[in-house]
Amino acid sequence: MKKKVGFIGLGVMGKPMARNILKAGFPLTVYNRTQEKTRELVSSGATAVNSPKAVGESADVVITMVSDSPDVKEIILGDQGVLQGARKGTIIIDMSTISPMASKEIAEQVKARGCYMLDAPVVGSKKAAEEASLGIMVGGDRKIFEDCLEIFQAMGKKITYMGAQGMGAYTKMCIQLMVGVTMEAVAECLALGAKAGLNLNDLKECTLAGGAKTGNMEMRGPKIINRDFETHFALKHMCKDLKLVLATGDELGVPLPMAATALEMFKAARALGHGEEDVSSVIHAIEALAGIRVGSHQNNQL
């Protein structure tokens, strides 16, 4: 018999993920702070409830997908939190991108109540969430992971068990380090090429081989060149994630000079008003430093 699933956090990513769980045939209970976001799922067969606690009461497996550590804490451990409603053996899967340290602390309290926790952050955009092709990296008890595999498979394609509690979260930190640093590298590369007078589309093509290759140049290079900063992953979230990355390096004793330098550039782009735009909008920071504009309306002297 299919596990009863609960889903908390129906944002840009959470909603399509929940929809895919429903599609895969799992009974689904949902909760979201703004209730109207539950409507579509309810009309497809989900049950909406009024609190994380109520989700905890009704589900075998509760998934949380929200924006930061304090939210996850409140939702799981708060007065109206999942644990207030959960039974012994309830499984909580946090798929948010939060600090590994916070994740492990929450897991401690979850276990102390006789429940289980997996940290299972995802890789992929809204589109991947819709197409059930997310990458999912999971930390926690292996048996519990295996129990939930079918649920993960409803949402993602590349599902990797990374090890003990927190290992999913640590993996996400390593990944975000790469995303942030290469994004800023792409910005520097295009700024240098623009000022040199290169055709940026040709330049982009030339950097898509060998050691110079990056997913960010492939996906976001063309958007920068066309000055299209429509948000796929908000720059302000990259700021948050790189701060988590540095805090993780701090906890583990690993200095990260590149990540630290990159973060200040993202902060600059945010300070210049681009926090809600796509992460590729970090190009504005290097443009401010060089007094140039990169891309389609190519006019390298402001």
Added chain:
Amino acid sequence: MKKKVGFIGLGVMGKPMARNILKAGFPLTVYNRTQEKTRELVSSGATAVNSPKAVGESADVVITMVSDSPDVKEIILGDQGVLQGARKGTIIIDMSTISPMASKEIAEQVKARGCYMLDAPVVGSKKAAEEASLGIMVGGDRKIFEDCLEIFQAMGKKITYMGAQGMGAYTKMCIQLMVGVTMEAVAECLALGAKAGLNLNDLKECTLAGGAKTGNMEMRGPKIINRDFETHFALKHMCKDLKLVLATGDELGVPLPMAATALEMFKAARALGHGEEDVSSVIHAIEALAGIRVGSHQNNQL
């Protein structure tokens, strides 16, 4: 009738490139400072001469593939240089990675003597040179580029005309910026993952998607994990190239904070004795800062 080609600089890259030109049926004259490196090519039908000047006398198109700007200057403009032997209309193709400013200066003098120059640096390792699958980015007169296309096709696969004199060299700078910065990002990523206790092969796999994807993680991640620093591209050359990148940013007025930070880490790895090893050996710098060792003999506390 096939153009007569001259080739100067038969190093790790130059030798297989020259061999491919010969294979493609071009009459070939070669010169190398250390003469014994010409032997194999001579036994395959090339003619060895005693100076760049002699190459200039015998060839329609002279290719130079050496290590730095001063070498290129000496070989083309020196007392025994190519220009001393060249005729009006001789084409010089410099495929070395040198400063775009130096490249343009040399081209000025080449043109003043009634000759032509193309700057045509390459992307790809020794293997790509052997397999005639190099990427080649070319700057200079378009007609001259087209005249030489067949020669380029003998050595490479992805051949891109980038624009006026120097544009090939500028493209290479942009590419090396990406190679250097992402290499150091990979080092930070693996160091963070190692200290967190992650299985690094799994971590590597998880970073090969989306915005986190890099050619360096794909190609060099596994080598770092196995502590295999056999040289494909020497770390000391990455130092040289990043210095050229920063000098180019300096000339063009584009500050490059990430490239600057990365360079200091490469300098550190070189100072710690790893200059002759592969560029991936930059992991030693972050290891020194964190007091850890990353990879196969994984022992995170030295």
Added chain:
Amino acid sequence: MKKKVGFIGLGVMGKPMARNILKAGFPLTVYNRTQEKTRELVSSGATAVNSPKAVGESADVVITMVSDSPDVKEIILGDQGVLQGARKGTIIIDMSTISPMASKEIAEQVKARGCYMLDAPVVGSKKAAEEASLGIMVGGDRKIFEDCLEIFQAMGKKITYMGAQGMGAYTKMCIQLMVGVTMEAVAECLALGAKAGLNLNDLKECTLAGGAKTGNMEMRGPKIINRDFETHFALKHMCKDLKLVLATGDELGVPLPMAATALEMFKAARALGHGEEDVSSVIHAIEALAGIRVGSHQNNQL
């Protein structure tokens, strides 16, 4: 009539500060987590109590001098906190180095209870605390500041009213930025000089003029040269403070590339085992990167 003063936090700095208040003739109530630290002050006439709440009950002005935001929150706002014992009009002066944001949040709650708060962090070492020569930068209501001036004068020499609530804390952030960045600059300067083979004492002298002059070279340069890392200000506290500085820049929208780079070097020195030593011990990070040792037993090749 002299105000009744309470003092919470009798550490390396707090104890001599409290002693000077007592010397200046103020009736003094003290509290410290480890009670034995109150003994000396009690034998000089202070009264020891068992909780911050009890300090709040007995004093007109309560000074807190502890290590980080969570401690200050607990002491002031906790179940046994100062506010539980305070009357309307009680003044709380927090002299700890904490986040300006946290400081302002605490002040909000203090005011909501009809009490007053000043943020008044200090500049100066243990010696300055003993000699009552601390610098004190104060934020909050000016009238309240003036009411407390005599108390500040018992502890410090250079007392500056910086403006509204939080301005003392912001000033401390700006100061710690300078301390951290110049300390790391001194380390780089001495490492470069050592590897060049300079006499480091002569070098130190030459840098103490004009734009090169820094308090850190003057005070800590000689100690580094003599490999004397006895703790005056612990390196781990510099890590904490620079993290607060960057968080403040983050809140205010001011990217701080130098402070960010410096912090990673301090983290490195801490990772290498020097967190409890003096902040000057950051030299170990640059030494690890360069593979050298700086200073008296000058042996520049490890």
Added chain:
Amino acid sequence: MKKKVGFIGLGVMGKPMARNILKAGFPLTVYNRTQEKTRELVSSGATAVNSPKAVGESADVVITMVSDSPDVKEIILGDQGVLQGARKGTIIIDMSTISPMASKEIAEQVKARGCYMLDAPVVGSKKAAEEASLGIMVGGDRKIFEDCLEIFQAMGKKITYMGAQGMGAYTKMCIQLMVGVTMEAVAECLALGAKAGLNLNDLKECTLAGGAKTGNMEMRGPKIINRDFETHFALKHMCKDLKLVLATGDELGVPLPMAATALEMFKAARALGHGEEDVSSVIHAIEALAGIRVGSHQNNQL
């Protein structure tokens, strides 16, 4: 009897230095590319000649004070250079700020001709040059240094013999590292303070004690606050000097992450059009990143 002195390079610094030598009673021969700059000195008793060679012919001690390594090379080693006119035993004192490596190479050639060389860069502004209060750090043969001491004393106050050939130049590199890094630290400090809403004059005062103290805040802080960027030391020269510093670190194997980060900020300020202004104009780089304006017309939101 007083030595006959020659002086080449009568710029902002060189002219007052030469004047002081004349005042001290030394017979003086001068040369400058732009001849009119010799006029004032000639009217005070100096002799103007038409080439560095002619200076070499007429002087026992030739001082060079120009802007960069290529100039020094040309002036000393060129076709019309000092060495062409010098006798065995002529002493050449280069007081320019140039690369220690270049300085040592030039000295080799000077010695090969039977002459002597001292590298003797200075610390201090135009005012210090006028008042004969420069700091002078000297490398080279100690006996030769002692022979020239009286000449140095005519120009400066704090004269330090630093050791063998090149040690003066190395010292200057260490000093410029401090100047550059602390200047950028001052910019970050004031930007943070401005955005926090602090009174910047009060902030400046608070940072002039202990480990936070810097000569740059003392001298240049007030100028930034008043938006007075009149040139005392041009920002473009700081760019040049920090490039020399990093090249020196590169030669010696000392990574310098702070100096590297600082340089990119100076490059930014230069790219934004402030190269000819005072070095304090680096504030424009951080202002561009944060979207603020610091100082007198304090308007923190552009």
